[in-house]
Amino acid sequence: MNETASESRTNATEFSVSEISGALKRTVEDVFGNVRVRGEISGYRGPHSSGHAYFALKDDRARLEAVVWKGTMSRLKFRPEEGMEVVASGKLTTYPGSSKYQIVIDNLEPAGAGALMALLEERKRRLAAEGLFDPAAKRRLPFMPAVIGVITSPTGAVIRDILHRIRDRFPLHVIVWPVRVQGETSGAEAAAAVTGFNELTSDGPIRRPDVLIVARGGGSLEDLWGFNDEALSRAVAASRIPVISAVGHETDWTLIDLAADVRAPTPTGAAEMAVPVRAELEAALAALASRLQGCVTRLLERDRQAVRAAARALPTPDQLLGLKRRRFDEAESRLQRALEVGLERKRARLAAIRLTPAALSRRMSEARLLIGRDMARAQAALFAVVRERRERFRNSSARLTPISILRRQRQQTETLAGLARRGDQALDVRLERLRARLTQADRLLSTLKLSEQSILERGYALVLDEQGALVRRAGDIAAGQTLELRFADGAATATAKGGKPVAEPARARPVQKPKDSGNQGSLF
Template sequence: MEKIRPADSQSNVAEFSVSEISGALKRTVEDRFGHVRVRGEVSGYRGPHSSGHAYFALKDDRSRLEAVIWRGVFSKLKFLPQEGLEIIVTGKLTTYPGSSKYQIVIESVEPAGAGALMALLEERKKKLAAEGLFEDSRKKPIPFMPRVIGVVTSPTGAVIRDIIHRISDRFPVHVLVWPVRVQGETTGDEVSNAVAGFNALPEGGPLPRPDLVIVARGGGSLEDLWGFNDEAVVRAVAASDIPVISAVGHETDWTLIDLVADRRAPTPTGAAEMAVPVKADLEASVARLSARLKGAISREGDRKRQTLQALSRALPSPDQLLALPRRRFDEAAGRLGRALTAATQRKRLTFNGVRLSPGTLERRLGEVRRRTAASGERLPGVFLALVRAQRTRFDRDAARVSPTALRQRIVHWRDRLAQAERRADTQVAMQLKQGHASADQAMRLAKSLSHEGVLERGFALVRGPDDLPIKRARNIQPGLELQIQFADGTTRAVAASDGRKVAASPKKPKPSDKGPRDQGSLF
């Protein structure tokens, strides 16, 4: 080992560089151990890297050893490592000076049985499956358009930002975050308490109760995700009245919460996409259905109109309908004259046959007197009977008409009037809200189309003495007075023949400069 020089003139202790120490340790480890066989459980394996190399770790109940398989060796392996699997590897022990770590460079891999964590996971999975917690019949449907979404995750990681960003892009809703630790011994208790806490929120309380809960965490090794295999978490999700989406890990990761949740998302971003629809797609679907409805109504109207026209052509004309009645009327009119003549003759014969005499008149007057007297005798009884009938009808009507019935009818109509007033207020408020939204949209559109936004990006508008925009450089003559408008004001200048610019003091923009005008040339 090469000496550098004494660190101090008064000390005989030699100095070594970091590279020298790292190289010495590397040579010592490689010379001391050489090729070794190591038995351990695979942890953190995600398949080969984009470079073709594979990086993971071997561990037991007390220690952890970093491992690497180079691309050339990886393509020749007959047995590939798997997450949580216990294997026996043969390789060379070395160090990695870049991060002061030691690792084994694997040359061969042999299976050695399932790891302890995987065995425990399978045992717990069988126990909970026997209780029916993973049955599809227990799973609840995800609401199509939730108003409030609860998220159980770490408040400082990238997961919550990805979820909120994705929900805001698709369909902005109210998001409640219950902060928990997503790694460590307390993960199971905190996640189960968070799910139970969301379910305990009352309807209509100061804090809105979520319509959907997302349990999310980024990727990691089996140990990192072990808190989501906790039995308390599985039972809390199974007992949740609120639908739960599990978004723990990446596509290849799985935990027990994925089996009990109502839906499993491959990533936290995928959970956000499952939770809410795309607002623009919904608006497009509504517009498309509205157009189809209008088209269907128009086509149905045309079809009905054509059917009516076809049926009208099959109906007889008015002349045909009135021909038979008109003929009957003419025949009756012809018979009427003859019938009047015959009736007149019969009446004349009857009148000529009646002989008028004083005795006949007296007899008829006597009959009339007798009938009148009889009618006069019956008149009081008939009058009393009529009065009794009217009194009975009046009493019956009076019994039906009561103040209680009138009050009930008044209350009924008063309630209907109040409902109509509330509906009118709601309709007016909705129309005002729509009007405000339309006005805001128009203002944003006008602002986006204004030339002032272009001036803010560093462009300028050149006008001549006539206050009209100059669109071409060839239109500028030497000595011409120019007005150059910037974003913060207008400056006067005079065009020079040799390319020099003479500028005067800036002036504030006129009110007329703010109005929509021909923007001219911007440079």
């Protein structure tokens, strides 16, 4: 057994795994310290939270792992993408943790214009399939904007050309959002500017622009690559503000030109599209004002001629009103005569009416009888209603519950109270009417000097017997009878002597009832 162990021993040096890995790392880095590798990006894993990017470069036969550190990523002119063919510059090294070798990239360039164009075409097809370039979604530019937003570099000649052209055509307020127009971050900055302008409000301290201009001077495909950024194209397509793309010369094109609402050949052309020419607007306005004034003048003249023609065909005011005036004068004269005749007729009819105290007393007695009869009828009707209600209440009380009985009693009480109120009101109204008619008759007697006091004031006296009855004839007086003589200012007592009076008093003419005329109504 000892012989077998001694035979397995050799003179070869033993190394640890770490020593072998370190030796390989130094060897690879010494031999391939600086290399340029051409290949297609595969398995691209965008910048991690640390800022590093990991992917692989491959061709049709081999694969090489690659890493781009955070500091290098910030200096790249474009962002790596899956499937993009590039030329990577850097150094080879190994990763002992997994026994792999990889290239640490210091610089990354597109493999050529063909590769960039292929990438651009592929991105164009993908965005077009999503509808970002749909012509139906394009917005019209405002004819006369109040504020214009410009997204470009604040130090280049582009912004000066835009401001100069706007100042010459139609001076207005311009807001510049400064961005980089070349480099890896140019697309992200322009997209943030478009989004920032859209987040402004119309009544804020900085007013939201009515139109946006994204501008840059000409350059190569690599120089304009930032404006082919997918995020920028999406921001322009989603913008609520119309966007004018003015990137590069007329022969250059980028994805933002397809996503924008209007493409301008140059930045100066974008300024011309955004604002009209003020002098041309003033001239057009003056021409329209002149045409409007001429139209109004011609219209007024035509209407004036039509009025003159119509006036010649119409009759004069005297012709129109002559017949009416004559009829009015005739009616006035007839009305005056009719008033005089009517007044004479009324005066004669009033003179024919003879009012006496006896007639008035009779009318008052009739009115009292009517009032008493109406009061008796009202009271009888009220009692009849009350008896009917009570009878109905007695008939239905057996069928009603205590609650319904109370409800019916309340309703009947309210009804009876209402009827009582209505009866009182009717009686009051009737009495008031009769009182008004009596007052009117009394006023009429006073006016005509036919009242008792008026007759006494004229020198007459009333003769009353012991019972206070009116003595109408001398034959009704007995000798020695005590009489009361009532005058206008008081009363006196007298005693009748026996024998016949010296002279027979004239018999009073009986009062004749006035004839009822057609228009004379009763005083009551």
